[in-house]
Amino acid sequence: xxxxxxxxxxxxxxxxxNAMVSIGWRNNPAIRNAVMGYRFPVTETMEDRWYxxxxxxxxxxxxxxxxxxxIDGVFIGFVHLTExxxxxxxxxxxxxxxxxxxxxxxxxxxxxxxxxxxAFDTLNLDRLELRVSEPNTRAxxxxxKLGFREEGRLRRAAFIDGVAIDVMxxxxxxxxxxxxx
Ligand SMILES: CC(C)(COP(=O)(O)OP(=O)(O)OC[C@H]1O[C@@H](n2cnc3c(N)ncnc32)[C@H](O)[C@@H]1OP(=O)(O)O)[C@@H](O)C(=O)NCCC(=O)NCCS
Numbered sequence: 001x002x003x004x005x006x007x008x009x010x011x012x013x014x015x016x017x018n019a020m021v022s023i024g025w026r027n028n029p030a031i032r033n034a035v036m037g038y039r040f041p042v043t044e045t046m047e048d049r050w051y052x053x054x055x056x057x058x059x060x061x062x063x064x065x066x067x068x069x070x071i072d073g074v075f076i077g078f079v080h081l082t083e084x085x086x087x088x089x090x091x092x093x094x095x096x097x098x099x100x101x102x103x104x105x106x107x108x109x110x111x112x113x114x115x116x117x118x119a120f121d122t123l124n125l126d127r128l129e130l131r132v133s134e135p136n137t138r139a140x141x142x143x144x145k146l147g148f149r150e151e152g153r154l155r156r157a158a159f160i161d162g163v164a165i166d167v168m169x170x171x172x173x174x175x176x177x178x179x180x181x
Contacts, residue, residue, distance in 0.1 A: 003065070004118060006110045011065035011079060011118075013058075016051050018066060018075050023047040025077075025098030033160045034136055035096055036167070060084075063123070067111045069102060076102045079115040081128070089126035091119065095139075109142045113179065116146060120174045127173050133158055134166040143170050147178040 004011040025031045026042045054064050061084050067077040077097040084091040095112050097103045119125045130148070132139050148170040157167040 002068075004114045005070075006114050007070070008105070008110050009070055009076075009107045009114075010068050011111065011114055012068060014051065014054060014064055014066045014078070015075075016048070019044070019047045019051055021075055022078070022098060025096065028098070028100070029161075030100065031096060031098055034133075034139070035094070036131070036133055036158050036160065057082075063118070065111075065115065067097070067107065069107060074099070074102075076107065077111065079111045081115065081119055081123070081125070084123070084125070089124065091123075091125055091128055093119075093128040093130045104138070108139075109145065112142060112146055116172070116177055117179060120177060125174070127171060129169065129171045131167050131169055133160060134168055135160075140168065140170075143172075145178065146172065147176040148172045149176065 002010045002012045023042055023044060026037060026047065032038070054062065058064065061082070063081045065079050066075055067079055068074060069076050076099040077095065080094040081091040082094065093115070095108055095115070097108045116128065119128055130143065132143065149172065150168055151171045152169040154167040154169065156164040158165050
C-alpha cells in the first residue's frame with residue numbers, strides 16, 4: 001500500500017490502527033512543544049476523531065501521509081499538506097517524526113523532500129507555507145535546506161515551556177525547491 005518510496009523512508013496513507021501510536025507522540029511534551037501542538041491531554045476518542053477528520057478532508061483539502069522507515073517498516077511520523085487552496089495552488093506544510101529515537105537520521109529531510117515533490121509534481125501546487133517556532137532550529141535548518149525562505153516573524157506568538165517565543169512564517173515557491181534527484 002506504499003505510495004512514495006525514498007531511500008530511507010516511504011510515505012503511505014494513514015491507518016486508523018496507528019492511532020494508539022500517534023496519541024503517544026501527541027501527548028509527548030517535547031513533540032507537542034516542537035510542533036506548537038494541542039496543549040491539553042489528548043484522549044483516545046480525540047485521536048480517533050482526528051483520524052476521522054483527516055480521512056474526511058483527504059483529497060479535497062489535505063494530503064496526510066504516514067512515514068515508515070524502510071529498514072523495518074515501522075510507523076514513525078506524519079507529513080502533511082493541509083488547507084490546500086486549489087485556486088491559489090497553495091497549501092500548508094507540516095512534518096513530525098514522532099518516534100524520537102528515529103530523529104536526526106536524515107528521515108525528516110527525506111520525507112519532507114518526497115512530500116514537496118508530491119506537492120509540486122503531482123498536485124501541481126505552486127506555493128507551500130509553514131509556521132515554525134524560532135527556537136526550533138533543527139526544523140528551520142531542514143526547511144532552509146529544502147528551499148523554504150523566511151517570510152515573516154510573528155512576535156511572541158506562542159507560549160512554550162514558560163517562555164513567549166516568536167514564530168517564523170516560511171514559504172517556498174515551486175522553482176525554489178532544492179530537490180536532489
Ligand atoms: C524537525 C524534524 C522533522 C527533522 O527531522 P529529522 O529526521 O530529525 O532531521 P534530519 O536528520 O533529516 O536532519 C537534521 C538536520 O538538522 C541538523 N540539526 C540537528 N540539530 C540541530 C539544531 N539543534 N539546530 C540546527 N540544526 C540541527 C542536522 O545536522 C541535520 O542537518 P544536515 O542534514 O544538514 O546534516 C524532526 O526532528 C521532528 O519531527 N522533530 C519534532 C517535530 C518538529 O519539530 N516538527 C517541525 C515543526 S515546524
